[in-house]
Amino acid sequence: MEDPQEYKSLDQLFRKTFEELPETPATSGWDVPPPRVWEQVQANITTPKGGWTTQSLLLLSGLAVVLLLGLYWALSRPDLPESVKTEQPAASVESGPTDALPAASPEKETVANPVAVTATKQQPFTTAGYPETKPKPEDIQPIEPVSEDDHNIRKLAGSAPLPGSAQAPNTTIRRQMEAWRAAPWAQPLEPLPSILKLKEKTVPSVPKGLKNIPPTGM
Amino acid sequence: MQQLTDQELVKGVLQSSPTHQSALYKQYSVPMFRVLLRFARDRAEAEDMLQEGFIRVYRDMVQFRGDGALGGWIRRIMVNTALSHLRKQRDFLRDTSDFSPFENQLRTEEDFASNMDAETLLKYLQRLPPGYRTVFNLYAIDGFSHEEIAEQLGISIGTSKSQLFKAREFLKRILDKSFIT
Numbered sequence: 001m002e003d004p005q006e007y008k009s010l011d012q013l014f015r016k017t018f019e020e021l022p023e024t025p026a027t028s029g030w031d032v033p034p035p036r037v038w039e040q041v042q043a044n045i046t047t048p049k050g051g052w053t054t055q056s057l058l059l060l061s062g063l064a065v066v067l068l069l070g071l072y073w074a075l076s077r078p079d080l081p082e083s084v085k086t087e088q089p090a091a092s093v094e095s096g097p098t099d100a101l102p103a104a105s106p107e108k109e110t111v112a113n114p115v116a117v118t119a120t121k122q123q124p125f126t127t128a129g130y131p132e133t134k135p136k137p138e139d140i141q142p143i144e145p146v147s148e149d150d151h152n153i154r155k156l157a158g159s160a161p162l163p164g165s166a167q168a169p170n171t172t173i174r175r176q177m178e179a180w181r182a183a184p185w186a187q188p189l190e191p192l193p194s195i196l197k198l199k200e201k202t203v204p205s206v207p208k209g210l211k212n213i214p215p216t217g218m
Numbered sequence: 219m220q221q222l223t224d225q226e227l228v229k230g231v232l233q234s235s236p237t238h239q240s241a242l243y244k245q246y247s248v249p250m251f252r253v254l255l256r257f258a259r260d261r262a263e264a265e266d267m268l269q270e271g272f273i274r275v276y277r278d279m280v281q282f283r284g285d286g287a288l289g290g291w292i293r294r295i296m297v298n299t300a301l302s303h304l305r306k307q308r309d310f311l312r313d314t315s316d317f318s319p320f321e322n323q324l325r326t327e328e329d330f331a332s333n334m335d336a337e338t339l340l341k342y343l344q345r346l347p348p349g350y351r352t353v354f355n356l357y358a359i360d361g362f363s364h365e366e367i368a369e370q371l372g373i374s375i376g377t378s379k380s381q382l383f384k385a386r387e388f389l390k391r392i393l394d395k396s397f398i399t
Contacts, residue, residue, distance in 0.1 A: 007386050010393070011358035014343075017336050018256060018359055025248050030337050033251045037269050038243055044269075045239065045276045 152177070221245065224288035231279045243272060246289065250296045252336075256343055256355050257300040271299040297360065301352070301370055310348050334393075342392055350385035357382050 003011075025032045180186060222230070222241050230238020251268050258264035274295050282291055304310055343351055352371065356362040357378075362370070367378045 006390065010386055010390060013334065014339060014354075014389075015359050017334065017339050018252065021252060021336055023249075026337070028337065030340070031248055031252045031255065033247050033265055033268055037265050037272075038240075038247070040269050041243065041272045041276075042236075042239070044273045046236075 149174070149177075225284070228279060228282055228284070228288065231276060239276060242275075246292050247272075249289070250292060253293060253296055254300055255340055256359065257297070257304065257352060259344055259348065263303075267296070267300050267303050270303070271296040274299060297356075304348055304352055305371065307348055310352075342389060346385055346388060349381045350388065353378055353381040354385035354389070358386075 021031070222238070222245075227238055227242045227245070231242055247268065250271065251264060254264040254267045254271070255261065258267060271292075275292055278295070282288065343355070346354065353367055356367045356370070357364070364375045364378045364382075367373075368375045371378070
């Protein structure tokens, strides 16, 4: 539908007035924005040049706190796990004499250390009821020769590595073994000092009257 | 200072050169402020729109492909900024058939004595309800169709037509009165 003529002229009046304005601003200044508009635009489009923002500072301090807590937790932990600590008495009995001995077979160890025998004695495993399987020759891998120290360490640790796998050095147990070797009870006993023998001689004898008193409560 | 070409301005703004940013604002702030004054209720609202619009211009400059004039691209951004600003107002499409409050506002000696210059017509426009003013601006001055206006403002074509009719009636009454007096 066509717009009536009066509306057309009205539209034209507004269009012409606003579209044909001179390029230069009006002398009254009605079409000039105040300088603060540019200042605010400028503040919004200027990117911060480096420097630490509040967000980055907060993030960094948070990371530092987490790191410190982690360090504190790691340093306040006991050196050895509980499982290794509970094994110490049995190991001390075993390790003392075996140091002096050559790599002994299990049978010999049981004879020399009865305490260790009772601690390590296990129920015999029976294969009754199971079909006997023989390993194929290609499945069998050569066993690497193990040194005496390594053998003892593996026994103390309670597990030996699989054949062919890399063994991580267990320095904790090695250090413990060295400490045990240097311990005073691991050294051979010295003969008693002569003063004790003298004291035995100076013990006073029991008076005659006391020798005839019958024991009470028996 | 010699006026920079559009290409130089775009290149400089993309490189975040403060000189070029300032030159772009100096070159386009007045014509864009004139456009926004037509859409705004008053000068303060137009200043807010101008600020928001220029921030968008600098931010989106990377999207300017250079197929058209830089002025036309900036003007589209300004009009879109004004429309999104107006759409946020609660009474954007407020309807009214009572023109007396607006007529009373115009009964000043200054209004009737003035000839029909841009400043006076702007005063008339700014006294229209926001919906009337926006549709009249888009249709009568910026040359949009009712379909485009309806799409831009999220209204029906019928609403766009009725808002335009009421805006014209209101302006005709005021102009008649000012001419008669």
